[in-house]
Amino acid sequence: MRNIIKVLLVSMLAMQLFACVGTKTPNSEAPVVSNSGAVESYEEFVPYTEFDDIAVPNELSRVPDRTFIYENSEFKTGMIVMKGRVENQSLIDFFVNQMAKDNWTKESSIISSMSTIVFKKPYKSCMIRITDGSYNTEVEIYAVELKAESLRDGGGVLEQNIK
Numbered sequence: 804m805r806n807i808i809k810v811l812l813v814s815m816l817a818m819q820l821f822a823c824v825g826t827k828t829p830n831s832e833a834p835v836v837s838n839s840g841a842v843e844s845y846e847e848f849v850p851y852t853e854f855d856d857i858a859v860p861n862e863l864s865r866v867p868d869r870t871f872i873y874e875n876s877e878f879k880t881g882m883i884v885m886k887g888r889v890e891n892q893s894l895i896d897f898f899v900n901q902m903a904k905d906n907w908t909k910e911s912s913i914i915s916s917m918s919t920i921v922f923k924k925p926y927k928s929c930m931i932r933i934t935d936g937s938y939n940t941e942v943e944i945y946a947v948e949l950k951a952e953s954l955r956d957g958g959g960v961l962e963q964n965i966k
Contacts, residue, residue, distance in 0.1 A: 852883050854946050856905040857929060860897050863887040863942060876950065883944040891918065891935040894942060898931050926951075 851858050853872050863885035872881035895918055899909060907922040907929065918933045926949040934941045 852944065852946075853881065854879070854927075854929075854948060856907070856924070856927075857883075857944060857946060858901045858905065859883075859885060859942070859944070860887070860889060860894065862889045866941075878950055879946075879948045881946060883946075885942045885944075886936075886939040887942075888938070889940050891916070891933055891940055894933050894940060895920065898933075902929070 850861065864887055866884040866886055869884040870882065872879065872883075874880075895912075895914065898920055902909070902922050907924050907927075910921040910923045912918070912920040916935045918935075920931045920933075922929045922931070928947050930945045932943040932945075934943075
């Protein structure tokens with residue numbers, strides 16, 4: 804009787820092993836090609852603000868009564884305030900990495916319970932202030948963007964011929 808139980812157990816294990824080897828599941832991190840030929844990616848969507856190259860984490864929600872954007876023909880500026888239950892350090896890491904992906908250069912930073920990171924691009928600047936609160940972390944994004952029209956109309960660099 805013992806021999807029959809051993810043979811049954813060994814054969815069940817062998818069948819499970821062959822079943823696992825026989826089924827191939829796609830890797831969840833690999834892109835999936837649909838019927839139309841388009842490639843789908845499983846990367847998490849990162850929303851951008853009114854400024855095309857300043858992204859924010861999904862976990863933050865906007866505080867509308869403290870947010871404003873001013874735009875005219877020469878520049879766009881504004882303050883975007885967001886809150887969420889996110890750790891201070893993970894927000895710092897997110898902004899440093901994401902801003903680098905969007906070709907911003909980190910100019911300076913102060914890291915504490917109220918952190919400030921300053922980024923720069925040609926004709927643009929951005930300061931991000933992260934305040935670690937008891938229930939929520941608050942993020943204030945201050946941005947200024949000079950427009951190309953204002954640079955062409957005399958506000959930009961002037962050429963000078965010296966004879």
